[in-house]
Amino acid sequence: MQFDKVNEQIVTWLKTYAENSKVNGFVIGISGGVDSAVTSHLCAQTGLQVLCVEMPIHQAQSHVTRGREHIEQLKEKFPNVSSVEADLTATFETFKTAIPVSKDAAKLNLALANSRARLRMTTLYYFAGIHGLLVAGTGNKIEDFGVGFYTKYGDGGVDLSPIADLMKSEVFALARYLNISQSILEASPTDGLFGDDRTDEDQLGASYDELEWAMHQDENKKSINNFSGREQEVFGIYKRLNAINQHKMIPIPICKIDNY
Missing domain, CATH: 3.40.50.620 (HUPs)
Structure with missing residues (x-):
């Protein structure tokens, strides 16, 4: 870069x-x-x-x-x-x-x-x-x-x-x-x-370098079964945090009312 x-x-x-x-x-x-x-x-x-x-x-x-x-x-x-x-x-x-x-x-x-x-x-x-x-x-x-x-x-x-x-x-x-x-x-x-x-690493369970690696793997459509050992653990941490925090990353849900 x-x-x-x-x-x-x-x-x-x-x-x-x-x-x-x-x-x-x-x-x-x-x-x-x-x-x-x-x-x-x-x-x-x-x-x-x-x-x-x-x-x-x-x-x-x-x-x-x-x-x-x-x-x-x-x-x-x-x-x-x-x-x-x-x-x-x-x-x-x-x-x-x-x-x-x-x-x-x-x-x-x-x-x-x-x-x-x-x-x-x-x-x-x-x-x-x-x-x-x-x-x-x-x-x-x-x-x-x-x-x-x-x-x-x-x-x-x-x-x-x-x-x-x-x-x-x-x-x-x-x-x-x-x-x-x-x-x-x-x-x-x-x-x-x-x-x-x-x-941050204490809270997240992985370093930023590890999480960046996991994010790249996820963007490349890899699954947890592609990895073993520490890599599998880190990828699991990333996927879990990404899933539970989606509410922060997507627009606020709006209840759209139908035309009654």
Whole structure:
């Protein structure tokens, strides 16, 4: 992949879309991960207004440090970039007191993790509204269209998705082309929604490289019986996640009323 051309295409697409939409630029939530770092860098290259938003909720200090380091580097390089912090920890804790507690600990933890992402989405749209900006999504292809590893109406609630046709490995390669900081490139991918040190691989049961392989095999119409050992296990993980998360990848079902 020629990343100079990929970079140019995405930046042109972003700028054209924003200008046609009659908005001032973009707002991006910065997590300290590679996806938000690449997305914000691409948006900054448009020359339009870019607002980077930190939204910690009991966030690990390493995530905060990486995010702030990236924002400062971006602001030094691009005069059109600004930043703001909205600490949502107290808001999240207040939310928890307003809802009944489930006795199912696993479901409760997942629901609260997704609630963090949805609080952040609401915050991004607040800033988008007052500044006339589009919310730029940070999802990549394997997450958005392979295993559905994102929160519906959380980090999946965006106006446009500039890197959603790039695999995670390609996002990392583009990040290296853009000279994204080494601390971000070396960090294990994590959604940071559970307040602990679990990685995306811990949650998914497979690495992104493995899941990308499985996605390619599935696109080539392979079945689980074509594989054995770890490959069979990974392909099974991919097919299971792809199936249960189809509700995130298809349009919202509408009950079409007949002509009575």
